[in-house]
Amino acid sequence: MRITPLALLLLVLAAAPARADLLHITRDHGGYVEEYKAKYKKVRDRGERVIIDGICNSACTLVFGIVPMNKICVTPKASLGFHQAYYDKAFTFGIKVTSLEGTSDLMSYYPDTVKDWIRRNGGLTTEMKKIKNGPELWKIVDACPDEW
Numbered sequence: 001m002r003i004t005p006l007a008l009l010l011l012v013l014a015a016a017p018a019r020a021d022l023l024h025i026t027r028d029h030g031g032y033v034e035e036y037k038a039k040y041k042k043v044r045d046r047g048e049r050v051i052i053d054g055i056c057n058s059a060c061t062l063v064f065g066i067v068p069m070n071k072i073c074v075t076p077k078a079s080l081g082f083h084q085a086y087y088d089k090a091f092t093f094g095i096k097v098t099s100l101e102g103t104s105d106l107m108s109y110y111p112d113t114v115k116d117w118i119r120r121n122g123g124l125t126t127e128m129k130k131i132k133n134g135p136e137l138w139k140i141v142d143a144c145p146d147e148w
Helices: 005-015 033-045 058-066 100-109 112-120
Strands: 022-028 049-057 072-074 079-082 129-132
Touching: 022 058, 033 058, 033 100, 049 058, 058 079, 058 100, 058 112
Parallel strands: 022 049, 049 072, 049 079
Antiparallel strands: 079 129
16 A cells, blocks of 8 residues: 555644644744734633743733733743834834834733833833843743643
8 A cells, every 4th residue: 555645744743742732932023912912812711831932022022911921931942022112114114113102002911020120121122122041031930841
């Protein structure tokens, strides 16, 4: 009996363990805030866990204000980046224009641990402020246990 490449692919996919209860963030540079709010509300409502295993910048960091903190963990590769919100460039002729309202909205979502780190580091500015994995990050979110 000859197995076609499609049949082989379906067989491999069927044998792979499903991880529908997990969002794995590895390289997320952010995007539209409203899209991230909707995405993370779905993750929260489904009770999914989130592993940050790389870059989580900008709107990606809204995960900390929407998904319960006990459902989020970081690996040694985790890195968070925070900055002020901007208006959509389509409405500002391609120029980056800070949105004070959007920045205030972002801050309203963050838990106190994130807000405290942002304040201790000069507040949200136009420059990206990063936290890499280590003691500073672990004050905000737990390291991933082996079973995740």
